[in-house]
Amino acid sequence: MLSKTVSLVTGSASGLGRATVERIVSSGGKAIICDLPSQSSLADSIIDSLGSDNVKFSPCDVTQSSDVTAALDLSENSGWGPVNCAVSCAGIATASKTLGRKGPHSLEMFSNVLAVNTVGTFNVIRLASERMSTLDPDDNGQRGVIINTASIAAYDGQVGQAAYAASKGAIVGLTLPCARDLSGVGVRVMTIAPGLFLTPLLAGLPEKVQEEMGKQIPCPRRLGDPSEFGKLVESIIENPMLNGEVIRIDGGYRMPP
Numbered sequence: 014m015l016s017k018t019v020s021l022v023t024g025s026a027s028g029l030g031r032a033t034v035e036r037i038v039s040s041g042g043k044a045i046i047c048d049l050p051s052q053s054s055l056a057d058s059i060i061d062s063l064g065s066d067n068v069k070f071s072p073c074d075v076t077q078s079s080d081v082t083a084a085l086d087l088s089e090n091s092g093w094g095p096v097n098c099a100v101s102c103a104g105i106a107t108a109s110k111t112l113g114r115k116g117p118h119s120l121e122m123f124s125n126v127l128a129v130n131t132v133g134t135f136n137v138i139r140l141a142s143e144r145m146s147t148l149d150p151d152d153n154g155q156r157g158v159i160i161n162t163a164s165i166a167a168y169d170g171q172v173g174q175a176a177y178a179a180s181k182g183a184i185v186g187l188t189l190p191c192a193r194d195l196s197g198v199g200v201r202v203m204t205i206a207p208g209l210f211l212t213p214l215l216a217g218l219p220e221k222v223q224e225e226m227g228k229q230i231p232c233p234r235r236l237g238d239p240s241e242f243g244k245l246v247e248s249i250i251e252n253p254m255l256n257g258e259v260i261r262i263d264g265g266y267r268m269p270p
């Protein structure tokens with residue numbers, strides 16, 4: 014399916030989303046880069062390297078339905094047809110204790126992390142699945158695949174990760190019911206829970222935290238390369254039996270408190 018993949022990939026101007034776009038296009042597929050308008054120059058550099066026939070940019074805040082709709086429309090208006098693959102990589106990470114030295118956790122920050130990570134992911138699932146439902150089914154009765162990005166923090170959230178872990182735990186929780194809901198239209202739903210990958214998001218964490226983490230990954234004893242995330246996306250797209258499940262990709266790492 015990868016050579017016929019028409020995808021929308023959120024958060025794909027950077028990091029894991031970018032690696033996903035590179036993987037899909039290198040296998041013959043197409044991708045709509047769905048990222049914030051502020052990321053347009055990064056998106057342009059991806060289009061320069063992969064070709065404007067294969068990649069297009071739709072400025073998008075995943076929490077806004079009209080933005081996600083515009084990205085789905087761009088695929089159809091470009092002559093690619095409706096998307097048959099949607100990968101959500103858009104996400105933000107925060108670090109703040111429930112009760113810190115300066116007082117309680119900001120409620121606004123907590124809500125914002127859930128809005129982008131959880132509500133944004135569900136927004137893509139609901140709108141992309143509608144477009145996929147219009148496609149002809151393949152030999153397995155399938156029309157598309159949706160891949161979400163959680164985190165190992167959904168299971169082993171650290172000190173300061175209440176908001177982030179809650180947002181990712183919710184993505185783990187919605188995976189099976191969404192897969193069940195969409196089984197009637199032949200759309201699979203999978204979630205990837207990455208461990209520690211070397212992307213701008215991780216580079217923004219305190220250096221001390223980064224150093225400790227890299228050393229703790231059992232095997233391989235290093236941070237993940239974003240291309241390894243892209244390979245897993247490819248496997249999920251290609252394997253029709255993968256559905257309703259969360260896959261950790263973490264080198265056997267379990268985060269300490």
Ligand SMILES: C[C@H](O)CC(=O)SCCNC(=O)CCNC(=O)[C@H](O)C(C)(C)COP(=O)(O)OP(=O)(O)OC[C@H]1O[C@@H](n2cnc3c(N)ncnc32)[C@H](O)[C@@H]1OP(=O)(O)O
Pocket residue numbers: 106107108109110113114163164165166171172173174208209214215218219222269270
């Ligand atoms: C991004 C991907 O999805 C993958 C990931 O999830 S990557 C993992 C990301 N992890 C994080 O972001 C950790 C976030 N937490 C932090 O950065 C900091 O804890 C914080 C900024 C929220 C708080 O820092 P601060 O208020 O300065 O607390 P600080 O004084 O350092 O620590 C207080 C206590 O908590 C402990 N602690 C703080 N952060 C810790 C951590 N990350 N791991 C273990 N212990 C920690 C300290 O050892 C200290 O213990 P003590 O009571 O025995 O002295």
Ligand SMILES: NC(=O)c1ccc[n+]([C@@H]2O[C@H](COP(=O)([O-])OP(=O)(O)OC[C@H]3O[C@@H](n4cnc5c(N)ncnc54)[C@H](O)[C@@H]3O)[C@@H](O)[C@H]2O)c1
Pocket residue numbers: 023024025026027028029030047048049052073074075076101102103104105106129133162163164165206207208209210211212213214215
């Ligand atoms: N890097 C890691 O180690 C790691 C580990 C576990 C999970 N994750 C998750 O993987 C995903 C990708 O992370 P990354 O490391 O590539 O981060 P990154 O910061 O490199 O990329 C995230 C992208 O999301 C975009 N984005 C943020 N808010 C958005 C919004 N409202 N609408 C549209 N786009 C938005 C950003 O502009 C950015 O381009 C995130 O969901 C993150 O939580 C990353």
